[in-house]
Amino acid sequence: MSETAERLKRNNIRPSYARIRIMEYLMEHPVHPTVEDIYQNLVKEIPTLSKTTVYNTLDLFVRHNLARVVTIEENETRYDADTTNHGHFKCETCGSVYDFTINDDGLETKGIGDFAVTEKHVYFKGICKKCLYSKE
Amino acid sequence: MSETAERLKRNNIRPSYARIRIMEYLMEHPVHPTVEDIYQNLVKEIPTLSKTTVYNTLDLFVRHNLARVVTIEENETRYDADTTNHGHFKCETCGSVYDFTINDDGLETKGIGDFAVTEKHVYFKGICKKCLYSKE
DNA sequence: GTACACATTTATAATAAATCCAAGATTGGA
DNA sequence: TCCAATCTTGGATTTATTATAAATGTGTAC
Known part of the structure; x- marks a missing residue:
């Protein structure tokens, strides 16, 4: 098998x-x-x-x-088959979605003190390295 | 006007x-x-x-x-008319979406070193205070 | 191995969000 | 006031997702 x-x-x-x-x-x-x-x-x-x-x-x-x-x-x-906690970056130029590792220990959050958090999602948008350097 | x-x-x-x-x-x-x-x-x-x-x-x-x-x-x-950087928490029990303030200075990110980041989004899921305390 | 109960897959139809488009309405400036 | 550009409208389409019921496949007891 x-x-x-x-x-x-x-x-x-x-x-x-x-x-x-x-x-x-x-x-x-x-x-x-x-x-x-x-x-x-x-x-x-x-x-x-x-x-x-x-x-x-x-x-x-x-x-x-x-x-x-x-x-x-x-x-x-x-x-995504990767179920570990990681972030996603979407390039707005080429559309690719990259993974990146995050360490959210330092992430301060105010306002949801007593809430039970089961999932944390982080995603950024911008322009990836490849597109930055191939610009015009 | x-x-x-x-x-x-x-x-x-x-x-x-x-x-x-x-x-x-x-x-x-x-x-x-x-x-x-x-x-x-x-x-x-x-x-x-x-x-x-x-x-x-x-x-x-x-x-x-x-x-x-x-x-x-x-x-x-x-x-959302609030365009400042803040996080969202969705309660999976009652469906409400809460805002919370974040300070991402301490958020370590590896793998997108040279990328130009224009937007940062953070959202958590879980159970809110109200639902936690009203449970059965 | 066969038969049966149950799990899985399939095709089709229904639902719902988002987009497209062309015509009509509104607006600001000459 | 008139014109051109912009904005709004409503209906038709497209596209993602879900529901349903029939068909197929699978594991197990015999």
Whole structure:
């Protein structure tokens, strides 16, 4: 059994072929793909794949903490197999989304003192190095 | 001329009635309303208002830095007239979105050293005080 | 191995947000 | 007042997501 299959099993997810391939796709393409991206690429090798399955499977992964939703002011939901706490940077010129590591120990927050925080999301926008140097 | 109208003018936006009322609504309702919220409430007093106008106007405000898009893993875009740097906390129990002040001086970021950052967004999810104490 | 119960996947249709577009209304300046 | 530019409108489209019900696949007891 593949490593991915084992991993799904350990997380109480039956390792169907679609689920294995979707998880592998997520891990092999850490560019925060959309449902459409995943569907278009996997349907080539799984012609019967339906988009609903991609939606269901990604929701399942998120519920089991094997993936995260990445939202950066876009109407299309993106997914990320990296569930550790990290930030995202979106280049407004080329559209790429980069990961960056964050250490939020020093982040002061006032106003939500007694709130129970379960998820922290940080995203920046701007222009990436590549686009900065290739400007005109 | 109203204060809001002056403000729009200063930002090179022609202060039409729709624009003034949308900006006022945003400022009077700092709960990060959606386009639907704004439209449903303003159409009562401006019966001819169209949703497209709300979309156009909000886009205009964002481009002129008079409003910001707030995205917290929802399919509906929310808007905020507060353009200063602050965080958002979404309670997963009651759905409310709270503002909180952040001081990101202490936020370490590795991996985007030479990137030009124009916007920083921080949002947390969890359970707010009110819901925590009213639990069962 | 077969049969059965249950889980998964599929296709289609429904819903809802956002965008497009062309026509009509409004505005500011000559 | 008139004109040109800008703004607004309403309806039609596009696109993402969800719901539903039928079909298919899978694991287990026999």
